[in-house]
Amino acid sequence: MSSVAKKEEYNYDIVKFCVIVGIMMGVLGTFIGTWIASELAFPFLNFDIAEISFGRLRPVHTNVVIFGFGGFLLYGGGLYMVQHATHARVRFEKVAWAAVILWLIGCLCVVATLPFGMTQAKEYHEAEWWIDIILALSWVCMTISFLGTIAARKMSHIYVGLWFFMTMLFMVTYIFVFNGLCIPVDFTFSYSAYAGIHDAMTQWWWGHNAVGFFLTAGFIGIMYYFVPKHANRPIYSYRLSVLHFWSLTFLYVWVGAHHLHYTAIPDWTLSLGAGMSVALIFPSWGGMINGMMTMSGAWDKIRTDPVMRFMVVALAFYGMSTFEGPLMGTKSVNALSHYTDWTVGHVHSGALGWNAMIAIGAMYHMITRMWNTEMWSAKLVNTHFWVHLTGAIFYITAMWGSGVLQGLMWRAFDEYGNLVYTFADSVAAMHPFYALRATGGFLVFCGFCIMLFNTLKTVSAVKAGTNVTLTAEARA
Amino acid sequence: MSEYKKEGGMIRGIPHDTIESSLPILAVFVAILVAVGGIVEIIPAYHLEDSEPNVEGVRPYTPLELEGYAIYRREGCFLCHSQMIRPFRDEKERFGHFSLAIESGFDHNYQWGSKRTGPDLARLGGKYTDAWHIQHLRHPRSVVPESVMPNYFFLEERKLDTSLTKRRMEVLAMMNVPYSADDIANWEADLKAQAGVDDGDGEDDLRARYERKTWEHDGKVIQWTDSFEPTELNVRAFDGDASDITEMDALVAYLQMLGTSVHFEEGVDYYHDKFGQPYRE
Numbered sequence: 001m002s003s004v005a006k007k008e009e010y011n012y013d014i015v016k017f018c019v020i021v022g023i024m025m026g027v028l029g030t031f032i033g034t035w036i037a038s039e040l041a042f043p044f045l046n047f048d049i050a051e052i053s054f055g056r057l058r059p060v061h062t063n064v065v066i067f068g069f070g071g072f073l074l075y076g077g078g079l080y081m082v083q084h085a086t087h088a089r090v091r092f093e094k095v096a097w098a099a100v101i102l103w104l105i106g107c108l109c110v111v112a113t114l115p116f117g118m119t120q121a122k123e124y125h126e127a128e129w130w131i132d133i134i135l136a137l138s139w140v141c142m143t144i145s146f147l148g149t150i151a152a153r154k155m156s157h158i159y160v161g162l163w164f165f166m167t168m169l170f171m172v173t174y175i176f177v178f179n180g181l182c183i184p185v186d187f188t189f190s191y192s193a194y195a196g197i198h199d200a201m202t203q204w205w206w207g208h209n210a211v212g213f214f215l216t217a218g219f220i221g222i223m224y225y226f227v228p229k230h231a232n233r234p235i236y237s238y239r240l241s242v243l244h245f246w247s248l249t250f251l252y253v254w255v256g257a258h259h260l261h262y263t264a265i266p267d268w269t270l271s272l273g274a275g276m277s278v279a280l281i282f283p284s285w286g287g288m289i290n291g292m293m294t295m296s297g298a299w300d301k302i303r304t305d306p307v308m309r310f311m312v313v314a315l316a317f318y319g320m321s322t323f324e325g326p327l328m329g330t331k332s333v334n335a336l337s338h339y340t341d342w343t344v345g346h347v348h349s350g351a352l353g354w355n356a357m358i359a360i361g362a363m364y365h366m367i368t369r370m371w372n373t374e375m376w377s378a379k380l381v382n383t384h385f386w387v388h389l390t391g392a393i394f395y396i397t398a399m400w401g402s403g404v405l406q407g408l409m410w411r412a413f414d415e416y417g418n419l420v421y422t423f424a425d426s427v428a429a430m431h432p433f434y435a436l437r438a439t440g441g442f443l444v445f446c447g448f449c450i451m452l453f454n455t456l457k458t459v460s461a462v463k464a465g466t467n468v469t470l471t472a473e474a475r476a
Numbered sequence: 477m478s479e480y481k482k483e484g485g486m487i488r489g490i491p492h493d494t495i496e497s498s499l500p501i502l503a504v505f506v507a508i509l510v511a512v513g514g515i516v517e518i519i520p521a522y523h524l525e526d527s528e529p530n531v532e533g534v535r536p537y538t539p540l541e542l543e544g545y546a547i548y549r550r551e552g553c554f555l556c557h558s559q560m561i562r563p564f565r566d567e568k569e570r571f572g573h574f575s576l577a578i579e580s581g582f583d584h585n586y587q588w589g590s591k592r593t594g595p596d597l598a599r600l601g602g603k604y605t606d607a608w609h610i611q612h613l614r615h616p617r618s619v620v621p622e623s624v625m626p627n628y629f630f631l632e633e634r635k636l637d638t639s640l641t642k643r644r645m646e647v648l649a650m651m652n653v654p655y656s657a658d659d660i661a662n663w664e665a666d667l668k669a670q671a672g673v674d675d676g677d678g679e680d681d682l683r684a685r686y687e688r689k690t691w692e693h694d695g696k697v698i699q700w701t702d703s704f705e706p707t708e709l710n711v712r713a714f715d716g717d718a719s720d721i722t723e724m725d726a727l728v729a730y731l732q733m734l735g736t737s738v739h740f741e742e743g744v745d746y747y748h749d750k751f752g753q754p755y756r757e
Binding site: 039040041043046048050053054055056058059117118119120121122123147150151156157158163166167170171174175178182183184185186189191192193194195196197198199200201202203205213242246249250251252253254256257259260261262263264265266269272273276335338339340343344406410411412413418419423424425427428430434 | 527563620
């Protein structure tokens with residue numbers, strides 16, 4: 001794609017920073033996740049400390065993994081991809097650095113305020129208004145630098161990965177700003193600009209599109225660069241990428257309403273959301289198929305290359321959770337699944353299976369290319385893969401089991417028309433599943449620790465000159 | 477990537493080559509396309525009058541309940557408890573009548589939640605005694621052995637911080653919550669009266685303010701019918717101690733009023749008829 005000489009003109013420092021911070025966020029986020037999962041299995045772990053009780057800590061987990069880990073992967077991977085796919089050094093470098101530093105400050109503020117109960121109480125948008133402003137400024141800086149680099153591209157066409165990234169930049173700006181509108185009472189408390197049904201609808205317009213654009217469009221953009229690059233194969237179908245790009249861009253926006261089935265939201269909105277959710281399987285699978293088929297002629301690599309394996313399994317999970325999503329978006333399935341752990345399982349099959357694995361694959365790829373080195377231990381990369389995959393499967397299957405069980409217990413009637421179970425019965429029935437889920441989460445956390453260790457060893461080996469440099473073939 | 481470039485061009489008459497070669501064109505298309513869904517799904521609900529059918533009885537929170545709401549939010553209760561009962565048989569049996577849009581009409585933000593690790597709380601008010609709530613919040617497993625809820629005994633030890641109460645009401649009044657100037661000016665007296673720490677001096681004034689039938693905001697008047705009797709306020713030392721106001725007082729006051737504002741009657745369709753009109757005749 002580009003000559004070796006060109007690569008030296010790229011700004012890798014900023015990408016290296018993002019990747020290292022991103023891995024650390026992965027360690028922190030999965031640690032907190034494991035902790036709160038354990039609290040649900042063994043409530044004494046709340047230790048009667050308000051700041052680490054489940055209700056306060058759960059948003060810290062979601063924010064650190066989504067905006068910390070996911071965010072730094074998108075910033076780092078995005079800046080890496082945009083330079084490689086445009087053959088231009090990142091434009092407005094100081095602005096790009098400002099974006100990265102502000103994002104880090106924002107994430108640290110989130111971690112420092114949420115345990116003390118300073119929350120907007122909007123899921124995945126918990127940070128108070130002044131932290132929102134820091135994060136929004138960072139996002140604007142990133143957008144300027146990213147679009148600036150595209151404008152400076154050395155070829156006429158804009159690469160498909162960059163389209164997806166651009167869609168994410170625009171849509172996340174809309175949803176973050178409009179969902180975040182509020183009137184502050186002081187630095188610790190604000191009231192949403194919306195109430196009741198309007199607030200609910202705006203929240204899930206944000207909530208589902210944080211998934212749809214931050215965790216899907218952005219990560220699909222990453223996939224479109226790193227999968228073909230790592231497999232050393234061209235993208236399977238250009239036409240499919242065009243088709244699924246525009247349909248995904250248009251359709252995803254509508255489906256947030258399926259989080260509110262059978263609530264007090266007007267029924268026409270919910271039906272629209274359900275219909276669009278079903279339709280969304282086409283663009284989603286378009287992306288999955290395009291990624292998978294790119295492996296044609298390179299399938300042997302999944303036997304020998306654990307990084308390739310991370311990426312391929314990520315795509316498989318993406319296909320699976322985007323099949324499950326439309327299913328859960330229909331009203332009759334949602335009637336059972338809503339309010340249960342099934343939703344949590346679905347989210348984690350996307351997050352641990354798709355997002356984390358494609359991110360981890362892209363990060364290993366970038367580390368080896370940027371430092372021009374093999375990983376310190378290829379074995380540990382392989383270990384990471386199996387530990388992560390086992391953890392993810394434990395997690396997801398536990399939540400599927402508990403979710404369906406919960407849903408069925410809640411709606412069970414006996415022959416006299418009485419409810420069979422009390423709510424407390426269903427809570428008691430969750431215990432083994434919660435313990436299994438916590439185990440799965442712990443394995444994922446261990447995987448991230450392995451990754452951090454391996455990465456730090458790799459970087460220090462490069463500094464000491466004891467590393468093995470990449471072959472010319474791998475660098476190409 | 478080379479193959480991909482060669483293939484570019486017209487796709488079913490659309491000059492995609494041009495679109496993907498121009499940053500401004502691509503950016504404008506994307507910016508417009510991603511805006512459509514949200515506009516169509518969010519904005520009409522403000523204008524279609526059947527989105528939020530008008531039902532008598534829903535009033536703004538009293539100052540004490542408002543502080544309880546803030547504690548509910550602070551502790552992240554909504555992460556495990558929903559406040560949105562769906563119109564299913566099992567939910568009606570377990571939690572009560574399905575939730576109406578108007579019942580959360582003054583909640584900035586809404587507390588519907590998305591997960592029931594614990595039961596729904598939309599109609600918790602009046603279901604248990606104060607003593608039960610206090611014991612349950614202190615040590616949930618002492619009354620519900622299966623519970624996985626954290627212990628919240630510290631609520632009882634903490635004096636309620638009321639430094640923001642007035643400002644909270646002012647901010648809500650800036651939006652659509654019908655607090656009058658009188659309500660806001662008397663926030664402290666009302667707060668003390670409801671928590672029972674003023675020997676009953678302010679109770680009548682408090683009841684006059686929050687059991688009224690006319691709520692006015694920005695020229696828009698909410699007027700309930702003469703025969704409608706608003707739900708009586710809970711006025712007492714919620715934590716059993718009338719010497720001071722703790723966070724426990726505020727939270728229990730909030731929990732005890734949840735879902736009690738609307739008086740549901742058999743045979744009335746709260747979903748469909750009489751939009752814009754009170755349901756009683």
